[in-house]
Amino acid sequence: xxxxxxxxxxxxxxxxxxxxxxxxxxNKRGFRTKAEAEQWERDFLQQQQxxxxxxFENFVQIYYExxxxxxxxxxxxxxxxxxxxxxxxxxxxxKMNEIKASDVRAWQNALMKKGYSQTYLKxxxxxxxxxxxxxxxxxxxxxNPCRKAGSIGKSCAGERQFWTKQEFKRFLATVEDKPEAxxxxxxxxxxxxxxxxxxxxxxxxxxLEKRTISINKSYQRLDGRDIxxxxxxxxxxxxxxxxxxxAEELRDYMSHLYGIMADERMFRFTKSYMEHEIIRGIKASxxxxxxxxxxxxxxxxxxxxMGFTPLAIADRLGxxxxxxxxxxxxxxxxNKQGELADRLEIENNKEDEE
Numbered sequence: 001x002x003x004x005x006x007x008x009x010x011x012x013x014x015x016x017x018x019x020x021x022x023x024x025x026x027n028k029r030g031f032r033t034k035a036e037a038e039q040w041e042r043d044f045l046q047q048q049q050x051x052x053x054x055x056f057e058n059f060v061q062i063y064y065e066x067x068x069x070x071x072x073x074x075x076x077x078x079x080x081x082x083x084x085x086x087x088x089x090x091x092x093x094x095k096m097n098e099i100k101a102s103d104v105r106a107w108q109n110a111l112m113k114k115g116y117s118q119t120y121l122k123x124x125x126x127x128x129x130x131x132x133x134x135x136x137x138x139x140x141x142x143x144n145p146c147r148k149a150g151s152i153g154k155s156c157a158g159e160r161q162f163w164t165k166q167e168f169k170r171f172l173a174t175v176e177d178k179p180e181a182x183x184x185x186x187x188x189x190x191x192x193x194x195x196x197x198x199x200x201x202x203x204x205x206x207x208l209e210k211r212t213i214s215i216n217k218s219y220q221r222l223d224g225r226d227i228x229x230x231x232x233x234x235x236x237x238x239x240x241x242x243x244x245x246x247a248e249e250l251r252d253y254m255s256h257l258y259g260i261m262a263d264e265r266m267f268r269f270t271k272s273y274m275e276h277e278i279i280r281g282i283k284a285s286x287x288x289x290x291x292x293x294x295x296x297x298x299x300x301x302x303x304x305x306m307g308f309t310p311l312a313i314a315d316r317l318g319x320x321x322x323x324x325x326x327x328x329x330x331x332x333x334x335n336k337q338g339e340l341a342d343r344l345e346i347e348n349n350k351e352d353e354e
Contacts, residue, residue, distance in 0.1 A: 003037035006030075012037040016045055052139055056099065057092035063134055072229050074220055079127060086111065086124050087131075096135060101148035104128070108152045121153030160328065161290040162298035163189075174281035181277045183253045184267055185295070187213075191240050192299030192317050195271050195292055196220055200228060203254070203262040211247045213240045215318065221270045236318035300329055 129146035196218035
């Protein structure tokens with residue numbers, strides 16, 4: 001049925017059949033013009049058809065609807081932000097089954113002209129490719145035009161920044177008067193846990209006798225709400241053993257906490273507070289500037305320097321694949337290769353002497 005007047009606004013009312021063939025009535029109010037109401041009806045009905053003779057923008061809404069049930073809330077928010085801002089404006093009126101590799105190349109070229117970082121270009125391109133992969137897998141799109149177009153950007157733009165043990169100690173001195181922040185930074189540096197994993201810790205997660213921390217959840221604050229979710233990947237659920245000095249630090253810190261139940265968060269602040277403190281501490285100590293997440297890289301670099309294998313480091317950090325560890329910290333291993341060669345030389349000389 002056509003759009004109808006609704007006071008000073010317009011209303012869209014029509015019937016449609018869902019994917020099971022059941023008939024429903026749709027009623028939406030608040031359109032400023034008749035054209036807006038009719039366009040909304042056309043878009044909605046196109047999405048219900050669930051085939052590839054559909055505008056890119058409408059197909060993305062189908063993609064969102066499906067993925068919202070499968071991705072963490074914050075992950076979905078990031079995905080939507082990138083797609084809505086950098087992808088939909090270019091492709092929105094193109095039919096899904098008509099987008100070619102040449103269209104993708106033109107979009108990539110326009111994106112690269114804007115001067116974004118290599119890692120950001122890679123991230124945005126991956127989001128477009130994910131949409132087409134979804135269409136290939138579930139809607140029988142012949143192929144993904146992003147594969148033919150090729151990728152842009154880099155997964156890792158240069159070497160990771162990290163602090164040495166000496167740099168971390170210089171920084172730590174700037175938060176001596178803030179016990180909560182100090183303990184949080186100690187745990188980040190000496191365990192390599194993610195900031196969300198740290199902020200989700202409770203008394204129940206810590207066993208001071210065994211000197212272990214159980215990492216099984218993650219915390220984030222979204223739109224004023226405290227959100228507790230499973231950690232990033234299945235492998236992220238892990239038990240981390242801590243050195244005796246860190247266990248004593250934790251014992252002393254926990255002895256001064258009052259009124260917190262065993263299943264409540266030990267650190268009651270948010271990521272933004274920690275980001276503020278690391279910036280303040282960097283200025284006060286004069287150490288090189290790194291991000292909060294780079295404390296995780298600092299822990300990994302320390303483990304590499306101590307001679308631990310990539311597999312051991314992957315297990316401690318909760319990486320899903322050892323390739324992630326190798327790709328992220330490959331630049332730290334050339335020195336270790338040199339040390340390995342030197343030790344083989346010594347071993348060979350020992351045999352000659354015998």
